[in-house]
Amino acid sequence: MNLKPLTLVTLATSLLMTTLDSTAAEPPTPGGFGAVTHITPEIQSAADFAVRTQAKADALKLTLVKITHVESQVVAGMNYRLTLKLTSSGQPRTAKALVYRSLEGQQQLTSWEWLTQK
Numbered sequence: 552m553n554l555k556p557l558t559l560v561t562l563a564t565s566l567l568m569t570t571l572d573s574t575a576a577e578p579p580t581p582g583g584f585g586a587v588t589h590i591t592p593e594i595q596s597a598a599d600f601a602v603r604t605q606a607k608a609d610a611l612k613l614t615l616v617k618i619t620h621v622e623s624q625v626v627a628g629m630n631y632r633l634t635l636k637l638t639s640s641g642q643p644r645t646a647k648a649l650v651y652r653s654l655e656g657q658q659q660l661t662s663w664e665w666l667t668q669k
Contacts, residue, residue: 584622584632594621597631597658601648604660614638619645628653634666643667 587594598618606613620634629652637644645666651659 582624584624584630587621587623590618590621593629593652594618594623594631594633597650597652598633598635598648600658601633601650601660601663602635602637605646605648605663608663612640616643626651630661 595618598615602613602615605611614637616636616638618633619636622632624630624632631650631652633648633650635646635648637646647662647664647666648660649662651661653659
């Protein structure tokens with residue numbers, strides 16, 4: 552086989568690009584959750600709402616320290632999946648919350664999961 556150097560370079564580059572492309576992260580699924588990089592007032596409101604609602608449900612004193620991760624999903628409104636650093640009666644804890652915000656702006660805490668124990 553007598554391949555010219557330019558053909559070999561083209562072939563090698565093509566193989567490398569195919570390999571790199573196959574290991575790249577897949578884009579978010581349409582309609583699925585996507586990562587959020589900036590805490591907007593709506594996200595802050597959803598986090599505050601989740602903490603207030605869960606504090607009342609568990610009869611605990613919960614304080615939001617930091618929103619550590621957010622994903623959002625557009626539905627007939629918006630879903631926010633939040634990872635939150637909190638204090639519970641002065642003890643550090645972490646929780647994952649899912650807050651639904653309707654098109655009218657009403658919020659609902661649809662799930663809460665403690666990631667750390669008391």
